[in-house]
Amino acid sequence: MASVIVIGGGLAGLASAAALGQSGFQVDLFEARSFLGGRATSYPVPGDNSEVIDNCQHVLLRCCVNLMDFYGRLGVADRIEFHKQFFFIEPGGRTSVLEAGGLPAPLHFTGSFWDLKFLGLADKAAISRALLAIRSEHGRRDDLDRISMLDWLREKHQPERAIRRFWNQVLVSAINEDLDRMAARHGFQVFWLGFLARANAYEMGIPRVPLGDLYGPEGWKRIPNVRFHPRAPVERVIVEDGAVRGVVAAGEQHTADYYIPALPFERLPGVIPELDLKIEGFEHSPITGIHLWFDRSITDLPHATLLDRTIQWMFNKSAGRYVQLVVSASRSLVEMPRGDVIALALRELAEFFPVAKDAKLEKAHVVKEIRATFSARPGLEQARPESATQFRNLFLAGDFTRSGWPPIMEGAVRSGYLAAEAVTRAAGSEQKFLLPDIA
Numbered sequence: 001m002a003s004v005i006v007i008g009g010g011l012a013g014l015a016s017a018a019a020l021g022q023s024g025f026q027v028d029l030f031e032a033r034s035f036l037g038g039r040a041t042s043y044p045v046p047g048d049n050s051e052v053i054d055n056c057q058h059v060l061l062r063c064c065v066n067l068m069d070f071y072g073r074l075g076v077a078d079r080i081e082f083h084k085q086f087f088f089i090e091p092g093g094r095t096s097v098l099e100a101g102g103l104p105a106p107l108h109f110t111g112s113f114w115d116l117k118f119l120g121l122a123d124k125a126a127i128s129r130a131l132l133a134i135r136s137e138h139g140r141r142d143d144l145d146r147i148s149m150l151d152w153l154r155e156k157h158q159p160e161r162a163i164r165r166f167w168n169q170v171l172v173s174a175i176n177e178d179l180d181r182m183a184a185r186h187g188f189q190v191f192w193l194g195f196l197a198r199a200n201a202y203e204m205g206i207p208r209v210p211l212g213d214l215y216g217p218e219g220w221k222r223i224p225n226v227r228f229h230p231r232a233p234v235e236r237v238i239v240e241d242g243a244v245r246g247v248v249a250a251g252e253q254h255t256a257d258y259y260i261p262a263l264p265f266e267r268l269p270g271v272i273p274e275l276d277l278k279i280e281g282f283e284h285s286p287i288t289g290i291h292l293w294f295d296r297s298i299t300d301l302p303h304a305t306l307l308d309r310t311i312q313w314m315f316n317k318s319a320g321r322y323v324q325l326v327v328s329a330s331r332s333l334v335e336m337p338r339g340d341v342i343a344l345a346l347r348e349l350a351e352f353f354p355v356a357k358d359a360k361l362e363k364a365h366v367v368k369e370i371r372a373t374f375s376a377r378p379g380l381e382q383a384r385p386e387s388a389t390q391f392r393n394l395f396l397a398g399d400f401t402r403s404g405w406p407p408i409m410e411g412a413v414r415s416g417y418l419a420a421e422a423v424t425r426a427a428g429s430e431q432k433f434l435l436p437d438i439a
Protein backbone atom coordinates (compact mmCIF):
# COMPACT_ATOMS: atom_id res chain seq x y z
CA MET A 1 0.00 0.00 0.00
CA ALA A 2 1.50 3.37 -1.01
CA SER A 3 1.79 5.84 1.84
CA VAL A 4 1.18 9.60 2.06
CA ILE A 5 2.02 12.19 4.71
CA VAL A 6 -0.40 15.12 4.78
CA ILE A 7 0.81 18.21 6.66
CA GLY A 8 -2.04 20.30 8.04
CA GLY A 9 -5.55 19.34 9.14
CA GLY A 10 -7.50 22.20 7.57
CA LEU A 11 -10.10 21.47 4.90
CA ALA A 12 -7.47 21.05 2.16
CA GLY A 13 -5.49 18.47 4.14
CA LEU A 14 -8.62 16.69 5.39
CA ALA A 15 -10.10 16.46 1.88
CA SER A 16 -6.93 14.96 0.43
CA ALA A 17 -6.66 12.53 3.37
CA ALA A 18 -10.29 11.41 2.95
CA ALA A 19 -9.98 10.89 -0.82
CA LEU A 20 -6.69 9.02 -0.58
CA GLY A 21 -7.72 6.95 2.45
CA GLN A 22 -10.82 5.77 0.63
CA SER A 23 -8.68 4.92 -2.40
CA GLY A 24 -6.44 2.56 -0.50
CA PHE A 25 -3.50 4.82 0.39
CA GLN A 26 -2.12 4.76 3.92
CA VAL A 27 -2.38 8.36 5.12
CA ASP A 28 -0.69 9.97 8.13
CA LEU A 29 -1.90 13.50 8.81
CA PHE A 30 0.19 15.79 11.03
CA GLU A 31 -1.61 18.77 12.54
CA ALA A 32 0.03 21.42 14.70
CA ARG A 33 -3.04 22.05 16.84
CA SER A 34 -4.99 19.68 19.06
CA PHE A 35 -8.09 19.92 16.83
CA LEU A 36 -8.94 19.70 13.13
CA GLY A 37 -10.45 22.24 10.76
CA GLY A 38 -7.75 24.92 10.53
CA ARG A 39 -9.39 28.24 9.73
CA ALA A 40 -12.86 26.65 9.64
CA THR A 41 -13.09 25.34 13.15
CA SER A 42 -14.64 25.71 16.58
CA TYR A 43 -13.42 25.80 20.14
CA PRO A 44 -14.73 26.61 23.66
CA VAL A 45 -15.30 30.31 24.34
CA PRO A 46 -12.08 31.48 26.00
CA GLY A 47 -12.64 31.69 29.75
CA ASP A 48 -15.93 29.77 29.53
CA ASN A 49 -15.64 26.11 28.64
CA SER A 50 -19.42 25.59 28.70
CA GLU A 51 -19.98 26.89 25.17
CA VAL A 52 -18.32 25.96 21.88
CA ILE A 53 -18.22 28.63 19.18
CA ASP A 54 -17.01 28.70 15.58
CA ASN A 55 -13.97 30.92 15.06
CA CYS A 56 -16.34 32.64 12.65
CA GLN A 57 -19.61 31.72 10.99
CA HIS A 58 -18.80 29.81 7.81
CA VAL A 59 -21.39 29.55 5.05
CA LEU A 60 -21.44 27.88 1.67
CA LEU A 61 -23.64 27.96 -1.39
CA ARG A 62 -25.19 24.93 -3.08
CA CYS A 63 -22.77 25.39 -5.95
CA CYS A 64 -19.92 24.32 -3.60
CA VAL A 65 -20.19 20.75 -4.85
CA ASN A 66 -16.77 19.50 -3.75
CA LEU A 67 -17.23 20.75 -0.20
CA MET A 68 -20.57 18.94 -0.04
CA ASP A 69 -18.90 15.85 -1.50
CA PHE A 70 -16.29 15.99 1.28
CA TYR A 71 -19.01 16.34 3.93
CA GLY A 72 -20.70 13.35 2.25
CA ARG A 73 -17.57 11.24 2.65
CA LEU A 74 -17.71 11.97 6.39
CA GLY A 75 -21.47 11.31 6.49
CA VAL A 76 -22.27 14.83 7.71
CA ALA A 77 -23.84 16.42 4.62
CA ASP A 78 -27.23 16.39 6.38
CA ARG A 79 -25.82 18.67 9.08
CA ILE A 80 -25.77 21.54 6.59
CA GLU A 81 -29.08 23.38 6.52
CA PHE A 82 -29.84 25.20 3.27
CA HIS A 83 -31.71 28.52 3.39
CA LYS A 84 -33.69 29.74 0.39
CA GLN A 85 -34.23 33.31 1.59
CA PHE A 86 -31.69 36.14 1.79
CA PHE A 87 -32.79 38.99 4.08
CA PHE A 88 -31.45 42.48 3.35
CA ILE A 89 -32.09 45.02 6.13
CA GLU A 90 -31.71 48.78 5.87
CA PRO A 91 -30.83 50.94 8.87
CA GLY A 92 -34.23 51.58 10.47
CA GLY A 93 -35.27 47.97 10.00
CA ARG A 94 -36.95 47.85 6.57
CA THR A 95 -36.40 44.30 5.31
CA SER A 96 -36.35 42.89 1.76
CA VAL A 97 -36.22 39.22 0.82
CA LEU A 98 -34.44 37.73 -2.18
CA GLU A 99 -35.55 34.20 -3.04
CA ALA A 100 -36.10 32.05 -6.10
CA GLY A 101 -39.59 31.87 -7.57
CA GLY A 102 -41.02 29.33 -9.99
CA LEU A 103 -39.17 30.38 -13.14
CA PRO A 104 -36.13 28.46 -14.36
CA ALA A 105 -32.59 29.92 -14.15
CA PRO A 106 -31.55 32.59 -14.93
CA LEU A 107 -35.02 34.08 -14.43
CA HIS A 108 -35.61 32.49 -11.02
CA PHE A 109 -35.16 35.72 -9.03
CA THR A 110 -37.41 37.77 -11.29
CA GLY A 111 -40.25 38.30 -8.80
CA SER A 112 -38.36 38.93 -5.58
CA PHE A 113 -35.59 40.95 -7.22
CA TRP A 114 -37.99 43.54 -8.61
CA ASP A 115 -39.66 43.74 -5.16
CA LEU A 116 -36.43 44.60 -3.30
CA LYS A 117 -37.14 47.82 -1.42
CA PHE A 118 -33.58 48.94 -0.87
CA LEU A 119 -32.90 49.51 -4.59
CA GLY A 120 -34.57 51.91 -7.02
CA LEU A 121 -35.91 50.98 -10.44
CA ALA A 122 -32.85 52.38 -12.20
CA ASP A 123 -30.56 50.35 -9.90
CA LYS A 124 -32.45 47.16 -10.70
CA ALA A 125 -32.44 47.81 -14.44
CA ALA A 126 -28.67 48.44 -14.32
CA ILE A 127 -28.05 45.30 -12.24
CA SER A 128 -30.12 43.21 -14.68
CA ARG A 129 -28.08 44.52 -17.60
CA ALA A 130 -24.84 43.71 -15.78
CA LEU A 131 -26.04 40.18 -14.94
CA LEU A 132 -26.79 39.64 -18.63
CA ALA A 133 -23.29 40.91 -19.41
CA ILE A 134 -21.82 38.37 -16.96
CA ARG A 135 -23.65 35.63 -18.86
CA SER A 136 -22.36 36.78 -22.22
CA GLU A 137 -18.80 37.70 -21.14
CA HIS A 138 -18.17 34.72 -18.86
CA GLY A 139 -15.47 32.52 -20.39
CA ARG A 140 -15.01 34.96 -23.29
CA ARG A 141 -13.07 37.87 -21.79
CA ASP A 142 -9.40 37.39 -21.05
CA ASP A 143 -8.86 40.49 -18.90
CA LEU A 144 -11.03 39.50 -15.94
CA ASP A 145 -8.03 38.59 -13.84
CA ARG A 146 -6.29 41.88 -14.63
CA ILE A 147 -9.11 44.30 -13.81
CA SER A 148 -10.89 44.77 -10.49
CA MET A 149 -14.56 44.00 -10.03
CA LEU A 150 -15.10 47.71 -9.42
CA ASP A 151 -13.46 48.52 -12.79
CA TRP A 152 -15.88 46.13 -14.44
CA LEU A 153 -18.92 47.53 -12.64
CA ARG A 154 -17.94 51.06 -13.65
CA GLU A 155 -17.50 49.88 -17.23
CA LYS A 156 -21.11 48.64 -17.02
CA HIS A 157 -22.28 52.03 -15.67
CA GLN A 158 -23.59 50.67 -12.40
CA PRO A 159 -25.15 53.38 -10.17
CA GLU A 160 -23.41 54.08 -6.87
CA ARG A 161 -26.31 52.67 -4.82
CA ALA A 162 -26.43 49.46 -6.86
CA ILE A 163 -22.71 49.00 -6.30
CA ARG A 164 -22.87 49.71 -2.58
CA ARG A 165 -26.06 47.88 -1.66
CA PHE A 166 -26.02 44.98 -4.10
CA TRP A 167 -22.65 44.10 -5.66
CA ASN A 168 -20.59 45.14 -2.64
CA GLN A 169 -22.94 43.53 -0.16
CA VAL A 170 -22.83 40.13 -1.89
CA LEU A 171 -19.24 40.02 -3.05
CA VAL A 172 -17.20 41.44 -0.17
CA SER A 173 -18.50 38.66 2.09
CA ALA A 174 -18.15 35.98 -0.59
CA ILE A 175 -14.55 36.80 -1.57
CA ASN A 176 -13.36 38.57 1.59
CA GLU A 177 -12.07 41.55 -0.32
CA ASP A 178 -13.22 45.03 -1.32
CA LEU A 179 -14.49 45.51 -4.87
CA ASP A 180 -11.55 47.69 -5.89
CA ARG A 181 -9.06 45.06 -4.66
CA MET A 182 -10.86 41.99 -6.00
CA ALA A 183 -10.12 40.51 -9.44
CA ALA A 184 -13.25 40.65 -11.58
CA ARG A 185 -12.93 36.90 -12.31
CA HIS A 186 -13.95 36.10 -8.73
CA GLY A 187 -16.98 38.38 -8.83
CA PHE A 188 -17.98 36.75 -12.10
CA GLN A 189 -17.65 33.30 -10.61
CA VAL A 190 -19.88 34.07 -7.63
CA PHE A 191 -22.66 35.44 -9.81
CA TRP A 192 -22.20 32.97 -12.66
CA LEU A 193 -22.27 29.85 -10.49
CA GLY A 194 -24.21 31.10 -7.49
CA PHE A 195 -26.88 33.24 -9.08
CA LEU A 196 -27.25 32.47 -12.78
CA ALA A 197 -26.37 28.83 -13.48
CA ARG A 198 -29.10 26.99 -11.58
CA ALA A 199 -32.20 28.08 -9.73
CA ASN A 200 -31.11 26.55 -6.39
CA ALA A 201 -27.35 27.22 -6.61
CA TYR A 202 -27.66 30.40 -4.49
CA GLU A 203 -29.15 28.61 -1.46
CA MET A 204 -26.98 29.31 1.58
CA GLY A 205 -25.75 26.36 3.62
CA ILE A 206 -25.19 26.93 7.33
CA PRO A 207 -23.90 24.11 9.54
CA ARG A 208 -26.40 23.08 12.23
CA VAL A 209 -23.49 22.02 14.47
CA PRO A 210 -20.22 23.66 15.47
CA LEU A 211 -17.75 23.45 12.57
CA GLY A 212 -15.42 21.16 14.50
CA ASP A 213 -18.19 18.54 14.84
CA LEU A 214 -18.23 18.13 11.07
CA TYR A 215 -14.77 16.57 11.20
CA GLY A 216 -15.29 14.60 14.42
CA PRO A 217 -14.07 11.02 14.99
CA GLU A 218 -17.43 9.46 13.99
CA GLY A 219 -17.03 10.63 10.40
CA TRP A 220 -13.48 9.33 10.12
CA LYS A 221 -14.60 5.84 11.16
CA ARG A 222 -16.17 5.64 7.69
CA ILE A 223 -12.82 6.33 6.04
CA PRO A 224 -10.15 3.65 6.24
CA ASN A 225 -6.38 4.10 6.35
CA VAL A 226 -6.17 7.61 7.87
CA ARG A 227 -4.16 8.16 11.06
CA PHE A 228 -4.16 11.54 12.78
CA HIS A 229 -1.21 13.02 14.66
CA PRO A 230 -2.54 16.06 16.55
CA ARG A 231 -0.23 18.52 18.35
CA ALA A 232 2.48 17.45 15.92
CA PRO A 233 3.72 20.50 14.01
CA VAL A 234 5.98 19.52 11.14
CA GLU A 235 9.19 21.42 11.74
CA ARG A 236 10.97 20.52 8.55
CA VAL A 237 10.52 18.64 5.29
CA ILE A 238 13.71 16.83 4.32
CA VAL A 239 14.62 16.98 0.63
CA GLU A 240 17.40 15.24 -1.24
CA ASP A 241 18.09 14.66 -4.95
CA GLY A 242 14.83 16.19 -6.21
CA ALA A 243 12.60 14.26 -3.85
CA VAL A 244 11.26 14.47 -0.32
CA ARG A 245 12.78 11.90 2.02
CA GLY A 246 10.77 12.59 5.16
CA VAL A 247 9.44 15.10 7.65
CA VAL A 248 10.48 15.99 11.16
CA ALA A 249 7.56 16.39 13.55
CA ALA A 250 7.91 16.76 17.31
CA GLY A 251 11.58 15.87 16.99
CA GLU A 252 10.96 12.56 15.18
CA GLN A 253 11.45 11.68 11.54
CA HIS A 254 8.58 10.14 9.54
CA THR A 255 8.69 8.90 5.98
CA ALA A 256 6.19 8.09 3.24
CA ASP A 257 6.07 7.63 -0.52
CA TYR A 258 4.26 10.93 -1.13
CA TYR A 259 3.81 14.23 0.72
CA ILE A 260 1.04 16.83 0.67
CA PRO A 261 1.74 20.06 2.56
CA ALA A 262 -1.69 21.65 3.07
CA LEU A 263 -0.50 24.75 4.92
CA PRO A 264 -1.28 28.45 4.68
CA PHE A 265 1.08 30.04 2.12
CA GLU A 266 3.02 32.01 4.73
CA ARG A 267 3.98 28.80 6.58
CA LEU A 268 5.50 26.96 3.62
CA PRO A 269 8.90 28.69 3.36
CA GLY A 270 9.62 27.91 7.03
CA VAL A 271 8.80 24.23 6.62
CA ILE A 272 10.26 23.68 3.11
CA PRO A 273 12.78 26.47 2.39
CA GLU A 274 13.90 24.65 -0.79
CA LEU A 275 10.44 24.92 -2.35
CA ASP A 276 10.33 27.04 -5.47
CA LEU A 277 7.39 29.23 -4.43
CA LYS A 278 6.69 32.74 -5.62
CA ILE A 279 4.47 34.20 -2.94
CA GLU A 280 5.83 37.75 -2.85
CA GLY A 281 2.55 39.14 -4.25
CA PHE A 282 0.36 37.39 -1.69
CA GLU A 283 -1.18 39.52 1.05
CA HIS A 284 -3.77 38.74 3.69
CA SER A 285 -7.26 40.11 4.05
CA PRO A 286 -8.78 40.03 7.57
CA ILE A 287 -12.20 38.91 8.81
CA THR A 288 -13.70 39.89 12.16
CA GLY A 289 -16.34 37.85 13.95
CA ILE A 290 -18.26 39.42 16.83
CA HIS A 291 -20.17 37.08 19.12
CA LEU A 292 -22.84 38.69 21.31
CA TRP A 293 -25.05 37.06 23.94
CA PHE A 294 -28.13 39.03 25.12
CA ASP A 295 -30.60 38.52 27.95
CA ARG A 296 -33.47 38.36 25.43
CA SER A 297 -34.15 37.64 21.79
CA ILE A 298 -33.31 40.56 19.51
CA THR A 299 -34.51 38.98 16.23
CA ASP A 300 -36.53 36.10 14.76
CA LEU A 301 -34.62 36.11 11.49
CA PRO A 302 -32.19 33.21 10.96
CA HIS A 303 -29.67 35.55 9.33
CA ALA A 304 -29.57 38.86 7.51
CA THR A 305 -27.22 41.08 5.61
CA LEU A 306 -27.07 44.59 7.06
CA LEU A 307 -26.80 47.48 4.60
CA ASP A 308 -24.72 50.67 4.70
CA ARG A 309 -22.85 49.96 7.94
CA THR A 310 -19.63 48.25 9.09
CA ILE A 311 -21.33 45.02 10.19
CA GLN A 312 -22.18 43.03 7.05
CA TRP A 313 -23.92 39.91 8.32
CA MET A 314 -25.90 38.77 11.33
CA PHE A 315 -26.34 35.07 12.06
CA ASN A 316 -28.86 34.01 14.67
CA LYS A 317 -27.06 31.24 16.55
CA SER A 318 -29.53 30.60 19.35
CA ALA A 319 -33.11 31.88 19.61
CA GLY A 320 -32.10 35.45 18.80
CA ARG A 321 -30.17 35.73 22.09
CA TYR A 322 -26.79 34.66 20.75
CA VAL A 323 -25.96 36.37 17.46
CA GLN A 324 -22.80 36.31 15.48
CA LEU A 325 -21.83 39.30 13.37
CA VAL A 326 -19.32 39.14 10.54
CA VAL A 327 -17.23 41.82 8.88
CA SER A 328 -15.19 40.66 5.86
CA ALA A 329 -12.18 42.59 4.55
CA SER A 330 -12.30 44.14 8.03
CA ARG A 331 -9.19 46.33 7.80
CA SER A 332 -10.97 49.17 9.64
CA LEU A 333 -11.36 46.95 12.73
CA VAL A 334 -7.88 45.44 12.91
CA GLU A 335 -6.37 48.17 15.08
CA MET A 336 -9.59 49.00 16.94
CA PRO A 337 -9.63 47.92 20.61
CA ARG A 338 -12.01 45.03 21.24
CA GLY A 339 -14.22 47.12 23.55
CA ASP A 340 -14.68 49.67 20.75
CA VAL A 341 -15.52 46.90 18.26
CA ILE A 342 -18.23 45.64 20.62
CA ALA A 343 -19.57 49.16 21.19
CA LEU A 344 -19.74 49.76 17.43
CA ALA A 345 -21.50 46.44 16.90
CA LEU A 346 -24.10 47.23 19.58
CA ARG A 347 -24.69 50.69 18.17
CA GLU A 348 -25.20 49.39 14.64
CA LEU A 349 -27.26 46.39 15.72
CA ALA A 350 -29.75 48.68 17.44
CA GLU A 351 -30.33 50.47 14.13
CA PHE A 352 -31.49 47.23 12.52
CA PHE A 353 -33.07 45.44 15.48
CA PRO A 354 -34.63 48.02 17.86
CA VAL A 355 -35.01 45.43 20.67
CA ALA A 356 -31.22 45.37 20.91
CA LYS A 357 -31.37 48.92 22.40
CA ASP A 358 -32.99 47.64 25.59
CA ALA A 359 -31.43 44.19 25.68
CA LYS A 360 -28.70 43.57 28.21
CA LEU A 361 -25.44 42.28 26.82
CA GLU A 362 -24.45 39.26 28.91
CA LYS A 363 -21.29 38.21 27.14
CA ALA A 364 -19.23 39.24 24.11
CA HIS A 365 -16.31 37.77 22.25
CA VAL A 366 -14.40 39.24 19.30
CA VAL A 367 -12.30 37.10 16.94
CA LYS A 368 -10.02 39.05 14.65
CA GLU A 369 -8.60 36.71 12.02
CA ILE A 370 -5.90 38.96 10.60
CA ARG A 371 -4.68 36.25 8.21
CA ALA A 372 -8.16 35.04 7.29
CA THR A 373 -7.55 34.55 3.57
CA PHE A 374 -5.26 35.82 0.86
CA SER A 375 -6.40 38.95 -0.90
CA ALA A 376 -7.79 37.85 -4.28
CA ARG A 377 -6.49 40.93 -6.04
CA PRO A 378 -6.18 41.50 -9.81
CA GLY A 379 -3.17 39.84 -11.37
CA LEU A 380 -2.66 37.22 -8.67
CA GLU A 381 -4.19 34.20 -10.39
CA GLN A 382 -1.06 33.37 -12.40
CA ALA A 383 1.00 33.46 -9.21
CA ARG A 384 -1.14 30.83 -7.48
CA PRO A 385 0.92 27.62 -7.55
CA GLU A 386 -0.30 24.40 -9.12
CA SER A 387 -0.27 21.25 -7.05
CA ALA A 388 2.86 19.79 -8.70
CA THR A 389 6.20 21.08 -7.42
CA GLN A 390 9.83 20.62 -8.41
CA PHE A 391 9.88 17.57 -6.10
CA ARG A 392 8.44 14.50 -7.81
CA ASN A 393 6.73 13.18 -4.66
CA LEU A 394 5.48 16.47 -3.13
CA PHE A 395 2.13 18.04 -4.09
CA LEU A 396 0.72 21.26 -2.68
CA ALA A 397 -2.79 21.80 -1.35
CA GLY A 398 -4.37 24.78 0.38
CA ASP A 399 -6.85 27.49 -0.53
CA PHE A 400 -4.07 29.68 -2.00
CA THR A 401 -3.15 27.11 -4.66
CA ARG A 402 -4.66 27.33 -8.14
CA SER A 403 -7.90 25.54 -7.37
CA GLY A 404 -9.98 27.55 -9.85
CA TRP A 405 -11.87 29.06 -6.90
CA PRO A 406 -11.32 31.98 -4.53
CA PRO A 407 -9.94 31.41 -0.99
CA ILE A 408 -13.00 29.75 0.52
CA MET A 409 -13.85 26.28 1.81
CA GLU A 410 -14.79 24.97 -1.65
CA GLY A 411 -11.42 26.18 -2.96
CA ALA A 412 -9.60 24.44 -0.08
CA VAL A 413 -11.40 21.12 -0.68
CA ARG A 414 -10.82 21.36 -4.43
CA SER A 415 -7.11 21.90 -3.81
CA GLY A 416 -7.05 18.84 -1.54
CA TYR A 417 -8.73 16.71 -4.19
CA LEU A 418 -6.37 18.01 -6.88
CA ALA A 419 -3.31 17.16 -4.78
CA ALA A 420 -4.77 13.71 -4.05
CA GLU A 421 -5.36 13.15 -7.79
CA ALA A 422 -1.73 14.14 -8.45
CA VAL A 423 -0.59 11.55 -5.90
CA THR A 424 -2.59 8.81 -7.63
CA ARG A 425 -1.09 9.79 -10.99
CA ALA A 426 2.42 9.67 -9.55
CA ALA A 427 1.60 6.28 -8.03
CA GLY A 428 0.47 4.97 -11.43
CA SER A 429 -3.16 4.44 -10.39
CA GLU A 430 -4.77 7.61 -11.75
CA GLN A 431 -8.05 8.49 -10.05
CA LYS A 432 -10.49 11.40 -10.22
CA PHE A 433 -11.86 13.03 -7.08
CA LEU A 434 -12.70 16.55 -8.24
CA LEU A 435 -16.32 17.12 -9.21
CA PRO A 436 -16.87 19.58 -12.06
CA ASP A 437 -18.50 22.94 -11.43
CA ILE A 438 -22.25 23.01 -11.99
CA ALA A 439 -21.82 25.10 -15.17
Ligand SMILES: Cc1cc2nc3c(=O)[nH]c(=O)nc-3n(C[C@H](O)[C@H](O)[C@H](O)COP(=O)(O)OP(=O)(O)OC[C@H]3O[C@@H](n4cnc5c(N)ncnc54)[C@H](O)[C@@H]3O)c2cc1C
Pocket residue numbers: 007008009010011012013030031032033036037038039040055056057058059060232233234235262263264267271287288289369371372373397398399400407408409410412
Ligand atom coordinates in the same frame (compact mmCIF):
# COMPACT_ATOMS: atom_id res chain seq x y z
C1 LIG B 1 -12.84 34.21 9.91
C2 LIG B 1 -12.99 33.42 8.66
C3 LIG B 1 -14.24 33.33 8.04
C4 LIG B 1 -14.38 32.60 6.88
N1 LIG B 1 -15.61 32.46 6.32
C5 LIG B 1 -15.78 31.61 5.27
C6 LIG B 1 -17.07 31.30 4.79
O1 LIG B 1 -18.08 31.78 5.30
N2 LIG B 1 -17.19 30.43 3.74
C7 LIG B 1 -16.09 29.85 3.16
O2 LIG B 1 -16.26 29.04 2.24
N3 LIG B 1 -14.83 30.12 3.60
C8 LIG B 1 -14.65 30.98 4.64
N4 LIG B 1 -13.39 31.23 5.11
C9 LIG B 1 -12.23 30.69 4.40
C10 LIG B 1 -11.95 29.23 4.78
O3 LIG B 1 -11.97 29.07 6.18
C11 LIG B 1 -10.56 28.83 4.26
O4 LIG B 1 -10.49 29.09 2.87
C12 LIG B 1 -10.26 27.36 4.47
O5 LIG B 1 -10.65 26.91 5.73
C13 LIG B 1 -8.75 27.16 4.28
O6 LIG B 1 -8.43 25.79 4.45
P1 LIG B 1 -6.93 25.28 4.25
O7 LIG B 1 -6.95 23.84 4.56
O8 LIG B 1 -6.45 25.73 2.92
O9 LIG B 1 -6.04 26.08 5.31
P2 LIG B 1 -6.10 26.07 6.92
O10 LIG B 1 -7.51 25.95 7.37
O11 LIG B 1 -5.33 27.25 7.36
O12 LIG B 1 -5.35 24.74 7.34
C14 LIG B 1 -3.96 24.66 7.55
C15 LIG B 1 -3.71 23.75 8.76
O13 LIG B 1 -2.30 23.55 8.88
C16 LIG B 1 -1.99 23.57 10.26
N5 LIG B 1 -0.55 23.83 10.38
C17 LIG B 1 0.10 25.02 10.25
N6 LIG B 1 1.43 24.83 10.35
C18 LIG B 1 1.61 23.50 10.53
C19 LIG B 1 2.77 22.67 10.68
N7 LIG B 1 4.00 23.20 10.66
N8 LIG B 1 2.60 21.35 10.84
C20 LIG B 1 1.36 20.78 10.87
N9 LIG B 1 0.23 21.53 10.74
C21 LIG B 1 0.37 22.86 10.55
C22 LIG B 1 -2.89 24.63 10.83
O14 LIG B 1 -3.03 24.48 12.24
C23 LIG B 1 -4.18 24.35 10.07
O15 LIG B 1 -4.99 23.42 10.74
C24 LIG B 1 -13.24 31.98 6.27
C25 LIG B 1 -11.99 32.09 6.89
C26 LIG B 1 -11.87 32.79 8.07
C27 LIG B 1 -10.52 32.85 8.73
